[in-house]
Amino acid sequence: MLPDPRISLIAQAQNEKLWDIIVIGGGATGLATAWDAASRGYKVALLEANDFANATSSRSTKLIHGGVRYLQKGEIGLVREALEERHLLLNNAAAFARPQRFILPTHSPLAKYYYRFGMWLYDTLAGHQNIHPAQLLSQKALHEALPQYSKPSPTGGVAYSDAQFDDAALAVAFAQCINASGNLAVNYLSVDSLLTQNHKVHGVHVRDTETQQTWKMRSKLVINATGIFSDDFRQSTASSIHWKIQTSRGSHIVVPGNALGSTNALIIPKTTDGRVLFAIPWKAHTLIGTTDVATEAPELHPIPSEQEIAFLVNEAQCAFQLDPSTITSSWAGLRPLVSRAQKSSTAALSRKHIIDISSNGLISILGGKWTTCRKMAEDTIDAAIKSHSLSPKACQTKQRVLTDHGALPPLHKVDDPPIDPTPHIHEFFHQFYARTPDDILARRTRHAMLDSQTTKALTPSIAATLESLKSGT
Numbered sequence: 001m002l003p004d005p006r007i008s009l010i011a012q013a014q015n016e017k018l019w020d021i022i023v024i025g026g027g028a029t030g031l032a033t034a035w036d037a038a039s040r041g042y043k044v045a046l047l048e049a050n051d052f053a054n055a056t057s058s059r060s061t062k063l064i065h066g067g068v069r070y071l072q073k074g075e076i077g078l079v080r081e082a083l084e085e086r087h088l089l090l091n092n093a094a095a096f097a098r099p100q101r102f103i104l105p106t107h108s109p110l111a112k113y114y115y116r117f118g119m120w121l122y123d124t125l126a127g128h129q130n131i132h133p134a135q136l137l138s139q140k141a142l143h144e145a146l147p148q149y150s151k152p153s154p155t156g157g158v159a160y161s162d163a164q165f166d167d168a169a170l171a172v173a174f175a176q177c178i179n180a181s182g183n184l185a186v187n188y189l190s191v192d193s194l195l196t197q198n199h200k201v202h203g204v205h206v207r208d209t210e211t212q213q214t215w216k217m218r219s220k221l222v223i224n225a226t227g228i229f230s231d232d233f234r235q236s237t238a239s240s241i242h243w244k245i246q247t248s249r250g251s252h253i254v255v256p257g258n259a260l261g262s263t264n265a266l267i268i269p270k271t272t273d274g275r276v277l278f279a280i281p282w283k284a285h286t287l288i289g290t291t292d293v294a295t296e297a298p299e300l301h302p303i304p305s306e307q308e309i310a311f312l313v314n315e316a317q318c319a320f321q322l323d324p325s326t327i328t329s330s331w332a333g334l335r336p337l338v339s340r341a342q343k344s345s346t347a348a349l350s351r352k353h354i355i356d357i358s359s360n361g362l363i364s365i366l367g368g369k370w371t372t373c374r375k376m377a378e379d380t381i382d383a384a385i386k387s388h389s390l391s392p393k394a395c396q397t398k399q400r401v402l403t404d405h406g407a408l409p410p411l412h413k414v415d416d417p418p419i420d421p422t423p424h425i426h427e428f429f430h431q432f433y434a435r436t437p438d439d440i441l442a443r444r445t446r447h448a449m450l451d452s453q454t455t456k457a458l459t460p461s462i463a464a465t466l467e468s469l470k471s472g473t
Contacts, residue, residue, distance in 0.1 A: 027057035030225035031174035032377035040393035049190035053171035059333025087129035097165035134160035147261035168443035173407035180406025228298035251304035252289030338367035
């Protein structure tokens with residue numbers, strides 16, 4: 001039997017005398033930042049206390065997009081940046097992402113041409129990197145594009161393109177690339193505190209959450225990329241800026257089959273609470289989301305409220321037939337929004353990113369989203385070079401195709417139905433860093449996000465197999 005792959009990763013974490021960079025946090029931002037540093041030639045270690053993409057980064061709406069909502073708010077620079085990053089992700093992570101056509105129905109002539117102008121601007125900002133031009137739809141064309149759309153009296157609509165991706169699979173791909181480069185990305189290794197000397201951070205105290213063994217790891221600098229938990233590491237430091245994380249819960253529901261009767265996705269540009277709502281074909285199901293509910297504190301496993309589920313059902317039922325009894329799964333993620341002060345609505349906050357360098361040298365990357373994680377990483381490492389006098393090395397990730405640099409192709413495509421995990425447990429364990437049944441059912445496959453009953457049925461046998469693999473029996 002093959003040895004537990006974690007043994008060599010932990011040995012590397014314990015034996016390396018000095019890292020150039022330690023990144024705390026194995027979500028989208030942390031993984032992209034460590035991959036950027038590794039691709040430039042720095043010696044980097046990424047440490048994740050739970051599983052890769054365990055929190056927010058596996059609970060997105062599965063979209064790579066420029067942000068129609070931000071276009072409405074006039075955040076042209078943010079949209080342009082996100083559209084360029086959408087293009088790079090489709091090129092560099094093609095095994096994990098694909099284009100997706102969206103249909104925006106309209107119910108007045110004015111709205112039809114208003115949104116057509118908006119999508120023309122969206123395409124214009126994308127320039128030569130655009131996926132497919134937007135087009136105006138007649139009533140007949142709308143029905144052909146979305147056969148199950150049932151809201152009365154549509155005037156037609158607008159079709160445009162963005163992209164869909166597998167967030168958790170892309171996270172694991174980043175980790176594979178980091179490790180293949182001779183650097184380190186390891187999950188279930190918790191940073192319990194920062195190492196300081198002369199009031200400067202120079203490493204971390206770590207704990208293996210499986211064995212409870214502890215040790216110190218030293219580095220020239222530490223990057224805090226812990227997303228919704230970023231303020232936990234910043235509270236004891238003198239921050240150079242006064243931004244803080246304000247979390248917002250985005251909930252989703254899932255129903256089996258294609259509720260829209262089409263491979264196209266539906267976008268409702270303005271719900272009763274002012275948000276954008278999507279209904280998207282996903283792995284032989286339909287994914288419906290999302291909400292925007294301000295939360296008081298970060299949570300690792302947020303749960304949708306009954307009110308949020310009712311809201312999503314009601315909004316969906318205005319557009320197509322949906323029987324609430326057919327919902328097979330519901331789940332939520334917390335957005336790491338950045339704010340200077342309390343606001344009454346988190347929907348008013350931007351998804352821009354902020355780099356905070358504290359007086360003790362801790363670098364924190366705040367905010368952002370999956371689509372822009374590569375650019376966030378580039379900006380963070382550029383800032384680290386300047387603030388910590390690292391030998392300057394240019395960013396390489398615009399040209400790096402993940403599957404050419406260590407990432408294994410996923411076992412299933414973005415839009416494939418979920419696979420039976422049982423025959424693949426050994427692969428998930430040895431090649432894809434899975435340590436628990438939830439790692440496999442929620443993130444290596446997506447059963448937990450698609451069908452909670454199937455997940456419960458599969459959990460005991462997967463747990464037994466994983467324990468056998470860990471013990472070498």
